[in-house]
Amino acid sequence: MENFQFHNPTKIIFGKKTHRNIGQILKEEGVKKVLFVYGQSSIKTTGLYDEIVDSMNAYGVEFVEHSGVKPNPVLSHTLEGVRKAKEHKVDGILSVGGGSVLDEGKAIAVGALDDGDLWDFFTGKREIKRALPNYTVLTLAATGSEMNGYAVITNEQTAEKLSIGSIYTFPRVSILNPELTLSVPASYQPYSAVDVIAHVIEWYFTCTVCPGISNRLVESIVKTVIETTEKIIKNPSDYDSRAQFMWSATLALNGITRPGYRGGIYVNHMIAHSLGALYDLPHGACLSIVIPAWMWWYKEKNRPQFERFSREVFGTSDYQEGIKTLKRWFRSIGAPVSLRDAGIPSSDIDRIANHVHSTTAKVWGLDREYTVEKIKEILYLSLRSNIVE
Ligand code: NZQ
Ligand code: ZN
Numbered sequence: 048m049e050n051f052q053f054h055n056p057t058k059i060i061f062g063k064k065t066h067r068n069i070g071q072i073l074k075e076e077g078v079k080k081v082l083f084v085y086g087q088s089s090i091k092t093t094g095l096y097d098e099i100v101d102s103m104n105a106y107g108v109e110f111v112e113h114s115g116v117k118p119n120p121v122l123s124h125t126l127e128g129v130r131k132a133k134e135h136k137v138d139g140i141l142s143v144g145g146g147s148v149l150d151e152g153k154a155i156a157v158g159a160l161d162d163g164d165l166w167d168f169f170t171g172k173r174e175i176k177r178a179l180p181n182y183t184v185l186t187l188a189a190t191g192s193e194m195n196g197y198a199v200i201t202n203e204q205t206a207e208k209l210s211i212g213s214i215y216t217f218p219r220v221s222i223l224n225p226e227l228t229l230s231v232p233a234s235y236q237p238y239s240a241v242d243v244i245a246h247v248i249e250w251y252f253t254c255t256v257c258p259g260i261s262n263r264l265v266e267s268i269v270k271t272v273i274e275t276t277e278k279i280i281k282n283p284s285d286y287d288s289r290a291q292f293m294w295s296a297t298l299a300l301n302g303i304t305r306p307g308y309r310g311g312i313y314v315n316h317m318i319a320h321s322l323g324a325l326y327d328l329p330h331g332a333c334l335s336i337v338i339p340a341w342m343w344w345y346k347e348k349n350r351p352q353f354e355r356f357s358r359e360v361f362g363t364s365d366y367q368e369g370i371k372t373l374k375r376w377f378r379s380i381g382a383p384v385s386l387r388d389a390g391i392p393s394s395d396i397d398r399i400a401n402h403v404h405s406t407t408a409k410v411w412g413l414d415r416e417y418t419v420e421k422i423k424e425i426l427y428l429s430l431r432s433n434i435v436e
């Protein structure tokens with residue numbers, strides 16, 4: 048087991064009706080005026096908007112609205128939020144929504160205290176040194192943004208989808224009420240499930256030292272995601288499954304599974320972010336296209352972990368069968384498993400591979416290990432759904 052430091056400063060408040068305390072929480076935190084960030088329509092349709100506003104009014108917390116965050120949030124809208132945060136001199140950010148809303152809220156929190164080019168933080172040109180405190184009420188379980196410091200934004204001008212990560216952007220408090228996720232359409236559940244699984248298996252398969260404690264945490268999360276996803280798709284109003292799924296999603300990317308691993312990279316995310324930037328597909332769909340192909344391509348490089356995964360998660364001693372079973376499961380829940388499923392032609396592979404290599408691979412320092420040729424090999428394996436069978 049490797050040496051490690053673990054620090055997660057986010058307070059989680061989990062359970063039914065907990066969102067109604069948001070006004071009180073902000074007041075106790077000493078926040079007087081927030082930028083209230085939300086998405087396109089869901090919080091108004093469900094009535095959540097009114098409950099949040101009532102709670103803030105009850106505790107005298109002022110707010111300025113920043114609505115219309117789109118899935119795969121974009122830089123121009125983020126900069127609009129930064130402008131409002133500065134103009135109205137808010138002292139905190141309240142994000143109410145899914146990962147996209149939370150991510151845009153975090154990026155605004157950074158931009159609000161900065162006078163330079165916000166995109167510099169995404170390209171790694173500058174390091175984040177401060178941010179406004181951010182608070183979240185999560186309405187869609189998937190990304191783990193509620194308990195980590197990451198934010199992923201697409202720059203529409205350069206067609207880059209890049210991330211920031213900093214201790215200053217962890218939410219101070221996140222409210223996780225599984226009831227708020229009951230309205231998420233069952234058709235989105237596959238994307239959420241794939242994302243959560245990706246967050247834990249990426250390091251699991253790429254580690255060079257792989258402690259049992261971390262492996263078992265990962266396997267437990269994957270098994271819980273599979274079990275609860277099947278139940279949620281059958282019965283979207285199953286509270287207990289929504290609740291267990293929500294907590295699994297938070298644990299998957301709050302750092303808890305990573306201590307002790309050596310190695311560990313998010314290579315599937317690296318490729319998926321280019322599919323997101325170029326085609327604006329849901330993040331989980333980008334991942335389900337890439338993951339089975341990458342696993343097949345990589346399997347001999349860390350065969351013990353693939354054997355372990357197949358045995359512990361799917362009860363098979365055949366390490367290739369484990370990959371095929373995961374792919375079949377993705378397909379069975381309705382996630383795309385090939386570029387073709389998403390309508391992306393083979394003639395796009397060169398462009399995608401070059402995009403991956405010159406954007407995320409470069410910024411994450413993976414461009415030597417993952418050359419354009421290697422990325423193309425993986426993409427060819429993800430071309431047709433019957434290649435990895
Ligand atoms: O905009 P509204 O109207 O709110 O609708 C949203 C959106 O259309 C809807 N929705 C959210 N909560 C709902 C709901 N609909 C009904 N009832 C509810 N309770 O769902 C749609 C998708 O929302 P979005 O926030 O885009 O989904 P998700 O949480 O999957 O976030 C995806 C984004 O997060 C990034 C992804 O790249 C992508 O941009 N990621 C962020 C990470 C992080 N910060 O740690 C890590 C991930 O790997 C990921 O990259
Ligand atoms: Zn993800």
